[in-house]
Amino acid sequence: CRVRHYKFNVVMKNTTRLCSSKPIVTVNGQFPGPTIYAREGDTVLVKVVNHVKYNLSIHWHGVRQLRTGWADGPAYITQCPIQPGQSYVYNFTLTGQRGTLWYHAHILWLRATVHGALVILPKLGVPYPFPAPYKEQVIILGEWWKSDVEAVINKALKSGSAPNVSDAHTINGHPGSLTGCSTNGGFNLNVESGKTYLLRVISAALNEELFFKVAGHQLTVVEVDAVYTKPFKTDTILITPGQTTNVLLTADKIAGKYLVAASPFMDAPIAVDNVTATAVVHYSGTLATSAISLTKTPARNATSVANNIIDSLRSLNSKKYPANVPLTVDQSLFFTVGLGVNPCSSCTNGSRVVAAINNVTFIMPTTALLQAHFFNIKGVFTDDFPANPPIKFNYTGSPPSNLQTNNGTRLYRLAYNSTVQLVLQDTGIITPENHPVHLHGFNFFAIGRGVGNFDQKNDPKKFNLVDPVERNTIGVPSGGWVAIRFRADNPGVWFMHCHLEVHTTWGLKMAFVVDNGKGPNESLLPPPSDLPTC
Ligand code: C2O
Numbered sequence: 001c002r003v004r005h006y007k008f009n010v011v012m013k014n015t016t017r018l019c020s021s022k023p024i025v026t027v028n029g030q031f032p033g034p035t036i037y038a039r040e041g042d043t044v045l046v047k048v049v050n051h052v053k054y055n056l057s058i059h060w061h062g063v064r065q066l067r068t069g070w071a072d073g074p075a076y077i078t079q080c081p082i083q084p085g086q087s088y089v090y091n092f093t094l095t096g097q098r099g100t101l102w103y104h105a106h107i108l109w110l111r112a113t114v115h116g117a118l119v120i121l122p123k124l125g126v127p128y129p130f131p132a133p134y135k136e137q138v139i140i141l142g143e144w145w146k147s148d149v150e151a152v153i154n155k156a157l158k159s160g161s162a163p164n165v166s167d168a169h170t171i172n173g174h175p176g177s178l179t180g181c182s183t184n185g186g187f188n189l190n191v192e193s194g195k196t197y198l199l200r201v202i203s204a205a206l207n208e209e210l211f212f213k214v215a216g217h218q219l220t221v222v223e224v225d226a227v228y229t230k231p232f233k234t235d236t237i238l239i240t241p242g243q244t245t246n247v248l249l250t251a252d253k254i255a256g257k258y259l260v261a262a263s264p265f266m267d268a269p270i271a272v273d274n275v276t277a278t279a280v281v282h283y284s285g286t287l288a289t290s291a292i293s294l295t296k297t298p299a300r301n302a303t304s305v306a307n308n309i310i311d312s313l314r315s316l317n318s319k320k321y322p323a324n325v326p327l328t329v330d331q332s333l334f335f336t337v338g339l340g341v342n343p344c345s346s347c348t349n350g351s352r353v354v355a356a357i358n359n360v361t362f363i364m365p366t367t368a369l370l371q372a373h374f375f376n377i378k379g380v381f382t383d384d385f386p387a388n389p390p391i392k393f394n395y396t397g398s399p400p401s402n403l404q405t406n407n408g409t410r411l412y413r414l415a416y417n418s419t420v421q422l423v424l425q426d427t428g429i430i431t432p433e434n435h436p437v438h439l440h441g442f443n444f445f446a447i448g449r450g451v452g453n454f455d456q457k458n459d460p461k462k463f464n465l466v467d468p469v470e471r472n473t474i475g476v477p478s479g480g481w482v483a484i485r486f487r488a489d490n491p492g493v494w495f496m497h498c499h500l501e502v503h504t505t506w507g508l509k510m511a512f513v514v515d516n517g518k519g520p521n522e523s524l525l526p527p528p529s530d531l532p533t534c
């Protein structure tokens with residue numbers, strides 16, 4: 001195993017998209033940011049230097065961070081932000097993981113432009129459990145706003161209503177040819193006839209799930225969230241903010257140019273950015289004059305297409321890569337996720353849209369929770385997060401007259417190595433919306449999923465405890481539920497939140513505090529000396 005050193009200079013960079021320019025926050029002047037390459041077992045050291053006017057922190061989305069929560073990154077959860085002019089070295093080891101993950105800023109809405117791929121190759125000499133691809137390519141899906149992204153969210157917070165949707169989706173930083181405003185037509189993937197490519201698709205989008213498709217070609221899904229899956233063929237993948245999906249693409253069609261498209265999936269009747277991002281798969285030897293074969297992604301409300309894709313995902317569960325689903329449950333939790341409305345005297349609307357888990361709208365502390373936990377600082381958080389929603393909802397009936405939530409910085413405490421079953425139920429109170437919930441510090445197994453209310457009695461009988469897909473981010477279906485299981489084998493404080501950035505901002509977030517175990521390698525390590533202070 002090696003130690004990999006990277007340096008991230010976070011700097012402003014004037015960038016032109018959609019016929020207009022604006023300064024954006026970038027890593028090393030690149031958008032998307034540079035790719036980090038490592039192998040399973042390697043230690044990664046990234047020195048992040050903050051040269052911009054904003055406070056900053058970087059999260060390594062999906063990295064387990066076993067005992068090294070200090071390097072996880074969410075601001076005010078595991079660390080105080082890196083202030084302008086300061087730096088911090090993220091130091092972590094990639095234990096037991098290989099595949100595609102990513103990094104992004106984890107403060108304000110800076111992740112709109114501060115993000116990039118983290119590619120973890122298998123250990124030297126260890127093959128993939130699928131035919132070796134000829135080449136690999138990172139594909140990052142995102143969203144682009146013409147205006148300053150911090151201004152977009154600040155304006156929404158002032159009024160108390162929803163922020164403007166983005167102006168275009170992007171593939172590797174470019175909206176592509178359909179905007180009529182692209183200088184280069186978007187990202188080009190050059191391929192050789194007959195060869196197979198591994199596409200490492202990452203969704204860095206802020207507020208929308210995306211369909212992704214290549215004209216005329218099938219995709220074979222082989223891994224999600226850095227865990228191998230049973231291979232399955234599909235012409236479209238669905239990817240929610242935060243997720244990653246590795247697919248094989250074989251260039252087995254007539255040499256030519258084929259459109260690649262990414263467009264939103266949203267089954268709620270709310271405003272979305274309807275601009276399809278495009279790129280091109282370009283076979284070598286294609287004439288410059290040949291036309292591009294077009295394709296259409298599913299409609300934005302194509303729920304059945306989305307469900308089919310999700311239901312096809314299974315863990316590989318081979319001898320070498322077994323799915324170790326916890327078969328017993330120490331802690332059974334039921335969390336509602338959804339929106340609400342709270343009074344707001346400083347808002348122009350007089351009220352503000354909020355979001356909550358179990359009726360708790362999470363309030364960010366001003367000291368990092370992990371520090372408060374490690375140094376036993378009182379008064380920063382309470383560990384009384386409810387295991388069940390205090391206010392019972394009739395999820396399919398009419399919304400309750402009281403949409404109000406309670407503010408709190410409440411955590412749920414878990415004993416080291418306890419097994420947890422968590423049912424996440426979408427309340428669909430204001431509008432039914434899919435919530436991509438991301439858990440830091442763990443992978444979990446997605447053992448069940450359904451529409452309507454979770455049925456405590458009958459739904460558990462249908463749980464898949466054999467080969468459920470294992471991941472770190474999962475879409476709670478609109479007006480439905482998911483059940484997940486994980487083992488609390490990572491001591492520290494671990495954030496869990498909706499990866500729709502606007503919902504996180506509104507308070508759809510909470511954290512688990514996992515106690516130390518008694519064994520020699522079962523406690524949180526002490527913080528590094530350069531850990532930023534608040
Ligand atoms: Cu990808 Cu807490 O985030």
